[in-house]
Amino acid sequence: xxxxxxxxxxxxxxxxxxxxxxxxxxxxxxxxxxxxxxxxxxxxxxxxxxxxxxxxxxxxxxxxxxxxxxxxxxxxxxxxxxxxxxxxxxxxxxxxxxxxxxxxxxxxxxxxxxxxxxxxxxxxxxxxxxxxxxxxxxxxxxxxxxxxxxxxxxxxxxxxxxxxxxxxxxxxxxxxxxxxxxxxxxxxxxxxxxxxxxxxxxxxxxxxxxxxxxxxxxxxxxxxxxxxxxxxxxxxxxxxxxxxxxxxxxxxxxxxxxx
Amino acid sequence: xxxxxxxxxxxxxxxxxxxxxxxxxxxxxxxxxxxxxxxxxxxxxxxxxxxxxxxxxxxxxxxxxxxxxxxxxxxxxxxxxxxxxxxxxxxxxxxxxxxxxxxxxxxxxxxxxxxxxxxxxxxxxxxxxxxxxxxxxxxxxxxxxxxxxxxxxxxxxxxxxxxxxxxxxxxxxxxxxxxxxxxxxxxxxxxxxxxxxxxxxxxxxxxxxxxxxxxxxxxxxxxxxxxxxxxxxxxxxxxxxxxxxxxxxxxxxxxxxxxxxxxxxxxxxxxxxxxxxxxxxxxxxxxxxxxxxxxxxxxxxxxxx
Numbered sequence: 001x002x003x004x005x006x007x008x009x010x011x012x013x014x015x016x017x018x019x020x021x022x023x024x025x026x027x028x029x030x031x032x033x034x035x036x037x038x039x040x041x042x043x044x045x046x047x048x049x050x051x052x053x054x055x056x057x058x059x060x061x062x063x064x065x066x067x068x069x070x071x072x073x074x075x076x077x078x079x080x081x082x083x084x085x086x087x088x089x090x091x092x093x094x095x096x097x098x099x100x101x102x103x104x105x106x107x108x109x110x111x112x113x114x115x116x117x118x119x120x121x122x123x124x125x126x127x128x129x130x131x132x133x134x135x136x137x138x139x140x141x142x143x144x145x146x147x148x149x150x151x152x153x154x155x156x157x158x159x160x161x162x163x164x165x166x167x168x169x170x171x172x173x174x175x176x177x178x179x180x181x182x183x184x185x186x187x188x189x190x191x192x193x194x195x196x197x198x199x200x201x202x203x204x205x206x207x208x209x210x211x212x213x214x215x216x217x218x219x220x221x222x223x224x225x226x227x228x229x230x231x232x233x234x235x236x237x238x239x240x241x242x243x244x245x246x247x248x249x250x251x252x253x254x255x256x257x258x259x
Numbered sequence: 260x261x262x263x264x265x266x267x268x269x270x271x272x273x274x275x276x277x278x279x280x281x282x283x284x285x286x287x288x289x290x291x292x293x294x295x296x297x298x299x300x301x302x303x304x305x306x307x308x309x310x311x312x313x314x315x316x317x318x319x320x321x322x323x324x325x326x327x328x329x330x331x332x333x334x335x336x337x338x339x340x341x342x343x344x345x346x347x348x349x350x351x352x353x354x355x356x357x358x359x360x361x362x363x364x365x366x367x368x369x370x371x372x373x374x375x376x377x378x379x380x381x382x383x384x385x386x387x388x389x390x391x392x393x394x395x396x397x398x399x400x401x402x403x404x405x406x407x408x409x410x411x412x413x414x415x416x417x418x419x420x421x422x423x424x425x426x427x428x429x430x431x432x433x434x435x436x437x438x439x440x441x442x443x444x445x446x447x448x449x450x451x452x453x454x455x456x457x458x459x460x461x462x463x464x465x466x467x468x469x470x471x472x473x474x475x476x477x478x479x480x481x482x483x484x485x486x487x488x489x490x491x492x493x494x495x496x497x498x499x500x501x502x503x504x505x506x507x508x509x510x511x512x513x514x515x516x517x518x519x520x521x522x523x524x525x526x527x528x529x530x531x532x533x534x535x536x537x538x539x540x541x542x543x544x545x546x547x548x549x550x551x552x553x554x555x556x557x558x559x560x561x562x563x564x
Contacts (some may be wrong), residue, residue, distance in 0.1 A: 046323050048478050151378050213318045217530045222284035224333045225319040241312055
């Protein structure tokens with residue numbers, strides 16, 4: 001699906017972070033937690049590629065994206081103002097499956113990875129725990145939104161400026177204990193963190209879903225740019241490259257290749 | 260209404276617009292945007308004898324008005340391509356006109372791939388021989404380093420199959436020499452240009468932006484290179500030329516036709532606008548109508564010097 005969507009609002013969250021909202025009824029009706037949209041940045045005419053963003057919210061026909069200014073594309077997006085139109089492809093990719101009855105979602109996010117799991121907190125009846133890791137206070141996002149959904153929010157920062165001092169993975173044993181092991185992990189964040197979360201879930205025998213990706217071009221599986229390594233019985237090496245845009249971005253942790 | 264069909268040697272297509280290999284997956288990926296059978300042809304991503312992992316990531320880097328890629332010809336292998344519904348059987352069911360891009364690390368791999376496709380050629384309109392991929396160490400571009408070697412590949416494929424063959428040329432090297440060599444070796448058509456060997460470096464880390472170090476440049480920035488290649492080749496050979504490189508709209512496609520191409524392919528533009536190939540078809544039709552042209556052939560090679 002591809003549609004021209006009007007920007008409704010564009011807010012500064014903090015120096016590096018922005019929240020942009022689009023009127024996008026068709027995308028919102030089709031979207032599921034964990035999926036993404038592929039956005040053509042307005043007035044970025046000398047750059048040809050779209051930019052993928054996790055869907056942070058899709059309630060009431062309003063598509064919300066929370067992003068960090070990291071390069072030329074997001075810097076130009078930050079200049080976009082309400083009323084402008086934006087070409088958006090989506091919703092794209094795989095999504096987070098709901099846990100079976102009696103299991104609690106434990107969301108494990110790094111920085112603005114918290115944007116990708118917010119639809120879980122909003123949509124699913126079963127509430128749970130958010131474990132959010134960040135470098136420092138400024139990178140701690142969306143905690144109020146999670147609390148408003150009824151989530152138990154636990155934060156770890158590397159500099160100790162807010163929450164526990166340390167890595168988000170250090171909060172995982174506590175969450176497993178508090179749910180008596182009856183939990184499912186859903187995780188989005190930097191690759192190193194995801195690999196650690198995935199390995200830990202396998203050791204602890206907890207069902208786990210990771211959001212993996214790589215630089216993306218087409219967003220629909222045609223170009224083979226955004227590949228990540230997954231296990232493969234049919235490959236003599238035991239792994240193959242999987243297109244994270246269409247076979248992912250959400251992967252069961254047990255299918256990911258850790259090396 | 261102008262007649263959009265084009266005759267490319269032994270091949271007749273309903274319109275002159277195809278996809279460029281590597282930018283349209285194996286043909287079914289864009290099914291949700293427009294019917295692939297509405298194009299002149301779907302040119303699928305490169306296929307060889309076996310499954311190929313491709314290169315490590317990062318595989319792409321964006322540059323001003325273009326991009327570099329070094330995917331490394333990741334693919335399922337010819338057997339899976341022929342039998343799995345995501346590939347040829349899916350396209351056959353839809354009634355799409357399919358051109359299969361083939362490559363190999365050796366003459367034997369080109370031959371074996373062509374033989375397997377020949378054996379189950381139902382629904383395959385042509386083979387496009389990739390002798391110019393800049394992103395794999397063996398095969399690919401090494402066969403386009405000299406015209407004799409390239410001719411060897413074409414002869415091997417020619418002897419293995421009756422399916423019409425297209426030879427895809429690199430923009431590097433003397434286009435008229437390679438174009439003539441391909442024609443003499445039995446190629447029914449030529450396609451050009453493949454991506455241009457290129458490189459980008461991150462000045463913070465001093466590291467190349469691609470894991471493969473170098474890659475192929477594509478996108479709107481390469482169009483003038485492609486136009487000249489087609490113009491030069493059209494003067495050197497009689498066989499039809501499929502022009503590609505930087506086509507985003509019907510205007511770019513029209514420029515290739517005027518330069519001497521008999522058909523065109525849309526590549527990188529599809530990543531930005533998934534509707535680009537089909538929009539080019541409609542745009543060309545309206546252009547021909549405005550010109551009062553009855554067929555595409557009336558505009559081919561009409562450069563006014």
